Amino acid sequence: MILKAENVRKAFEQVGPDGNPEKLEILKGVSLTVDKPETVAIMGRSGCGKSTFISLLAGLDAPSSGEIEILSKKLAQFSDRDLNAFRARHIGIVFQQFHLLDHLTAFENVRLPLDLNRVADPDARAREMLEKVGLGHRADHFPDTMSRGECQRVAIARVLVMRPEILLADEPTGSLDVKTGRDVIDLIFKLAETEKLALVMATHDPKVAERCGRLLYMDSGVLGTERPAAFG
Ligand SMILES: Nc1ncnc2c1ncn2[C@@H]1O[C@H](COP(=O)(O)OP(=O)(O)OP(=O)(O)O)[C@@H](O)[C@H]1O
Ligand SMILES: [Mg+2]
Numbered sequence: 001m002i003l004k005a006e007n008v009r010k011a012f013e014q015v016g017p018d019g020n021p022e023k024l025e026i027l028k029g030v031s032l033t034v035d036k037p038e039t040v041a042i043m044g045r046s047g048c049g050k051s052t053f054i055s056l057l058a059g060l061d062a063p064s065s066g067e068i069e070i071l072s073k074k075l076a077q078f079s080d081r082d083l084n085a086f087r088a089r090h091i092g093i094v095f096q097q098f099h100l101l102d103h104l105t106a107f108e109n110v111r112l113p114l115d116l117n118r119v120a121d122p123d124a125r126a127r128e129m130l131e132k133v134g135l136g137h138r139a140d141h142f143p144d145t146m147s148r149g150e151c152q153r154v155a156i157a158r159v160l161v162m163r164p165e166i167l168l169a170d171e172p173t174g175s176l177d178v179k180t181g182r183d184v185i186d187l188i189f190k191l192a193e194t195e196k197l198a199l200v201m202a203t204h205d206p207k208v209a210e211r212c213g214r215l216l217y218m219d220s221g222v223l224g225t226e227r228p229a230a231f232g
Contacts, residue, residue, distance in 0.1 A: 001033070001035045001069065001071070001072050002034045002035055002036070002037070002070070002071060002165055002166060002198045003032070003033070003034040003057065003068075003069070003070055003071075003166055003198060003200070004032070004033045004034075004035075004067075004068070004069040004070075005030055005031055005032045005033075005053075005056070005057065005066070005067070005068050005069075006031050006066055006067045006068075006069075007029045007030075007031055007065070007066040007067070008027055008029070008030045008031070008053070008056060008063045008065075008066035008067070008068065009025070009027050009028055009029060009030075009063060009064045009065045009066050010025075010026050010027040010049070010052055010053075010056060010061075010063050010064050011023045011024060011025045011026065011064045012024045012026060025221060026048075026049040026052050026221060027049050027052060027053060027056075027063070027221050027222075028220070028221030028222055029066070029221070029222055030049075030053055030066070030218075030221070030222055030223045031223065032200075032216070032223055034166075034198045034200065036198070037165075037192070037196040037197055037198050038198060038199070038213045038214065039189070039192055039199040039201070039211070039212040039213045039214070040198075040199065040200045040201070040212055040213065040214045040215075040216060041201050041202075041203055041208065041209035041210075041211075041212035041214065041215045041216065042054075042200065042201065042202045042203070042216050042217075042218055042223065043202075043203060043204070043206070043209050043215065043216070043217050043218070043231075044217055044218030044219055044228075044231075045219075045228075045230075045231065046204075048218045048219060048221075049218055049221065050170070050202035050218055051170050051202060053202075053218065053223070054093075054168050054170045054200070054202055056068055057070075057091075057166075057168055057200065058087060058091055058093050058168055059075045059078070059083050059086075059087055059091070060093075062075075062076065070086070070090060070091065070166065071090055071165060073086065085117075088113060088116070088117050088162060089117065089162055089164065090164050090165055090166060091164050091165075091166045091168060092159035092160055092162065092164040092166065092167045092168065092197075093159065093167075093168045093169075093170070094152075094155060094156055094159055094167065094168070094169045094170070094172045094188075095155075095170050095171075095172070096170065096171045096172065096173075096174035096175050097175065098143070098148075098151040098152055098154070098155040099155065100143040100151055100154055100155060100158075101143075102142065102143050102144060103142075104142075105139065105140050105141060105142055106130060106135060106138050106139055106140070106141055106142075106143070106146065106150075106154045106157075107126055107127065107130060107139035107140060109143070109154055109155075109158050110126040110129055110130055110154060110157045110158045110161050111123065111125075111126035111161075112158065113158060113159075113161060113162050114126060114161060114162070117162065119162070125161055126157075126161055127139065129157045129160060129161040130154075130157050132157065132160075132191065132194075133153040133154070133156055133157045133187060133191075134153065134187070135150060135153055135154060135157070138150060147180070148175060148176055148180065149176055149180035149181075149183060149184055152172065152173075152176065152184050153184065153187065156172075156184075156187065156188065156191070160191060160195060160197075163195070164197070165196075165197065165198060166197065166198045166199075166200070167188070167191075167192065167197045167198070167199045167200075168200050168201075169188065169199065169200070169201040169202070169203075170201075170202045171202055171203055171204065172184060172185070172188060172201065172203075173185055173203075173205065173208070174204075181205075185208050185211075188201075189211060199212070217231065219231070
């Protein structure tokens with residue numbers, strides 16, 4: 001088993017119109033099992049909870065109830081420190097924003113997780129990964145001298161250099177133009193195959209979603225295969 005979410009609920013506290021706290025129930029019993037390297041798309045209207053669910057899968061936030069298991073380990077059982085260490089090795093996350101460190105070169109950005117996690121042979125691994133995303137020739141360039149598409153490639157290399165089993169992507173092309181976005185998506189699918197990743201991706205792009213092995217819709221707080229009637 002690679003990833004399992006079981007009856008996951010998530011509610012946020014909000015200040016209501018009368019000034020009193022009110023509970024905002026976003027996820028109302030979401031379940032998902034991925035037990036082999038495969039690609040899963042999650043679609044759904046804005047605000048339905050896709051990013052919320054992705055952050056729970058990554059262990060960046062905890063569910064109000066229900067359980068997340070990654071590689072047969074319950075995330076709730078980890079201490080913060082152990083969870084961070086586990087995430088670093090097994091879960092890659094790509095966002096709409098690149099979150100690169102501006103004062104580091106492309107190569108140094110990619111090498112950073114290897115250094116932080118004391119992985120052997122960081123230079124060779126970082127160089128190899130940069131080449132896999134087609135940026136071997138830009139190794140010494142800083143993010144502000146690179147295009148947005150190139151920055152997203154560096155971000156992908158930085159995430160995959162740790163050789164995670166799982167790649168979570170939250171609208172990875174959301175800040176790219178159509179052509180650049182398509183190239184980045186091609187790269188993500190290629191790497192999902194060569195690196196044998198389980199890919200779970202939230203997207204608003206039906207063309208991207210259709211390329212995934214499974215297409216799920218988030219609607220009314222649950223995840224299902226049925227396309228919601230009121231959906232685009
Ligand atoms: N920390 C938080 N506190 C309060 N409300 C939150 C918090 N995080 C998310 N929400 C609310 O939860 C709902 C779901 O947000 P989420 O970002 O998961 O939606 P989404 O499906 O990713 O939307 P989009 O397609 O626009 O990215 C929204 O109404 C949002 O305002
Ligand atoms: Mg979102």
